[in-house]
Amino acid sequence: MTDYEATGADRVVMRDIRKRYGMVDALRGANLRVGAGEVVGLVGDNAAGKSTLMKVLAGTVVPDSGQIVFDGRQVSFATPRDARELGIEMVYQDLALCDDIDVAGNLFLGREPRRAGGLLLDIKRMHEDARRQLDALNIRIPLTDIPVGGLSGGQRQAVAIARAVTFGPKLLILDEPTAALAVAEVETVLELIKTVSSQGVSVILITHRLQDLFRVCDRLCVMYEGTLRADLDARTTSLERLVSEIVAHDQPEGARS
Amino acid sequence: MTVTSERVVTTRSARLTAHIGSHAQTIAIGAVLVLLLIFFSFSADRFASVGNLLNLIRQISPTLIVAVAMTFVISTAGIDLSVGSTVALSGSLLAIVLQQGWDPTLALIAILALGAAIGFVNGWFSSYQGIPAFIVTLAMLSILRGTALRATEGYSTPIDGELWIVQLGQGRIAGVPVPAILAVVIALLGWLVLTRTPFGRYVVGLGSNGESLRRTGVNTRRVGLTVYVLAGLAAALAGVLIATRLSSGSSNAGTGFELEVITAVVLGGTSLFGGRASMLGTIFGALTLGVIANGLVLLHVSPFYVQIVQGSILLLAIFANNKMWARFGAVRK
Numbered sequence: 001m002t003d004y005e006a007t008g009a010d011r012v013v014m015r016d017i018r019k020r021y022g023m024v025d026a027l028r029g030a031n032l033r034v035g036a037g038e039v040v041g042l043v044g045d046n047a048a049g050k051s052t053l054m055k056v057l058a059g060t061v062v063p064d065s066g067q068i069v070f071d072g073r074q075v076s077f078a079t080p081r082d083a084r085e086l087g088i089e090m091v092y093q094d095l096a097l098c099d100d101i102d103v104a105g106n107l108f109l110g111r112e113p114r115r116a117g118g119l120l121l122d123i124k125r126m127h128e129d130a131r132r133q134l135d136a137l138n139i140r141i142p143l144t145d146i147p148v149g150g151l152s153g154g155q156r157q158a159v160a161i162a163r164a165v166t167f168g169p170k171l172l173i174l175d176e177p178t179a180a181l182a183v184a185e186v187e188t189v190l191e192l193i194k195t196v197s198s199q200g201v202s203v204i205l206i207t208h209r210l211q212d213l214f215r216v217c218d219r220l221c222v223m224y225e226g227t228l229r230a231d232l233d234a235r236t237t238s239l240e241r242l243v244s245e246i247v248a249h250d251q252p253e254g255a256r257s
Numbered sequence: 258m259t260v261t262s263e264r265v266v267t268t269r270s271a272r273l274t275a276h277i278g279s280h281a282q283t284i285a286i287g288a289v290l291v292l293l294l295i296f297f298s299f300s301a302d303r304f305a306s307v308g309n310l311l312n313l314i315r316q317i318s319p320t321l322i323v324a325v326a327m328t329f330v331i332s333t334a335g336i337d338l339s340v341g342s343t344v345a346l347s348g349s350l351l352a353i354v355l356q357q358g359w360d361p362t363l364a365l366i367a368i369l370a371l372g373a374a375i376g377f378v379n380g381w382f383s384s385y386q387g388i389p390a391f392i393v394t395l396a397m398l399s400i401l402r403g404t405a406l407r408a409t410e411g412y413s414t415p416i417d418g419e420l421w422i423v424q425l426g427q428g429r430i431a432g433v434p435v436p437a438i439l440a441v442v443i444a445l446l447g448w449l450v451l452t453r454t455p456f457g458r459y460v461v462g463l464g465s466n467g468e469s470l471r472r473t474g475v476n477t478r479r480v481g482l483t484v485y486v487l488a489g490l491a492a493a494l495a496g497v498l499i500a501t502r503l504s505s506g507s508s509n510a511g512t513g514f515e516l517e518v519i520t521a522v523v524l525g526g527t528s529l530f531g532g533r534a535s536m537l538g539t540i541f542g543a544l545t546l547g548v549i550a551n552g553l554v555l556l557h558v559s560p561f562y563v564q565i566v567q568g569s570i571l572l573l574a575i576f577a578n579n580k581m582w583a584r585f586g587a588v589r590k
Contacts, residue, residue: 058472060471060472079474080471080472080473080474081474084474090472092472096466096468096469096472096473097466097469098461098462098465098466098469098470098532099465099466099532100461100464100465100532100533101458101461101462101465105458109458109462109469109470109473109475110470110473110474110475111473111474112455112458114455119454120453120454121453121454121455121458123453
């Protein structure tokens, strides 16, 4: 029931993705489809395979088997750079920031503006661009030249999201972006997601905060033990239905495998 | 996290605190250096002369050159214990090949290439194979020292004073010793590379959060390997400088050299756990060691005390610095 055929309107289609770590079957033939400009909530209990599936999509985990179709073209990623070149950006649960590098440096890590024929960092431009982009995203961080280790959890998350958003991705994957945030900062992130998707960027949102999902998502995909268990319309699904799918209470037949 | 904690870093004083916090140890070692300079200027007659200070920089130049490279290594949370043995092997082999009639320029290039190759092996094992750098370079320390002893059979090999290469160790340009010029140029280059280039940024990132850096698409293994190549290259150059200074290549050169270099780097505030690097601190640290050695000799103190004092300064500096970090605890975790 949750196997997809690729169509022209889809940004990405993942089919029968499998990944095994020793004795652990992290992914047992998972499928996922995301349309252009669509916000998809990816939910499931711990160890359901959400993060692994997203790491496959972001190129940091190479699957054992399976097919990924991006913008109608079959692709495979050996490194994160391969995925990034297609416009897939991921913000990781464990905050992929370097604590000892300043805000602007983290925003541009791996693709710093350069001068002198690429030999030197263009530090001045880096700080100017960082300021402009933080302001554009309504992120309140007054100084771009202090190490991110000195920022609050919310500010660090904002920097991590800003890093992904500001390079114009086609698909943005957010892994638990609101887990460590204060209430006001959650609102900012949810607004950010709406803004981004309205510009045609597809968003996959992994979160345990189910109330967030109904506010921003178009579809809710539920994973269970390494497979996609259900694909629900966020506008018509109730919270109770979603929870029962996540804990897999009803009819284990059919939906599994 | 409350909204108020968000304002922690919004004020100018907070910015100042953050900057002092991240540079606390550089400032501390700079202060120690100044105090030592003042102390020896008053207590040792000939200390504060231009001639002696140039001499001091010449004496410390091999340490400084390798410490600059070691700063990169330690910034990635690595370590290179093999630099002392590399000094011995490169100096010994330089003397041997010169004795066999090699062209000095060719010999110099070959020795530097050897140093880079040694660094490549260190880097390949530690960065690409994931073996702890401590073990890899400890093994290399033993292998290289043994190779140097085998090549020389334990004897020193003289270097002909007529060859131009001897000028590297003994020459002066406008009155300034060549090793001192080389050390200053390399230290400035090291500072530029560490703070102003993408590579320097990635070195710090690798030590700070290597997985994060890898996920941004940077080839972190190559960065990790390159720092060892730099260290090997610097150690070979230091070996050449020491051998040409003494007009002799000895397999016993550079004993304990790696520890002196690491002391200089750690004194300067570069964290052994990676991520936090200060090239200025390394320069201060190396100069501090040089000032202690030079000043104590001028005071006619037994040279055996030099290591005792250097070690004590290291311990005190780290101790004081930990206390300072505690004060800036909001910034450094």
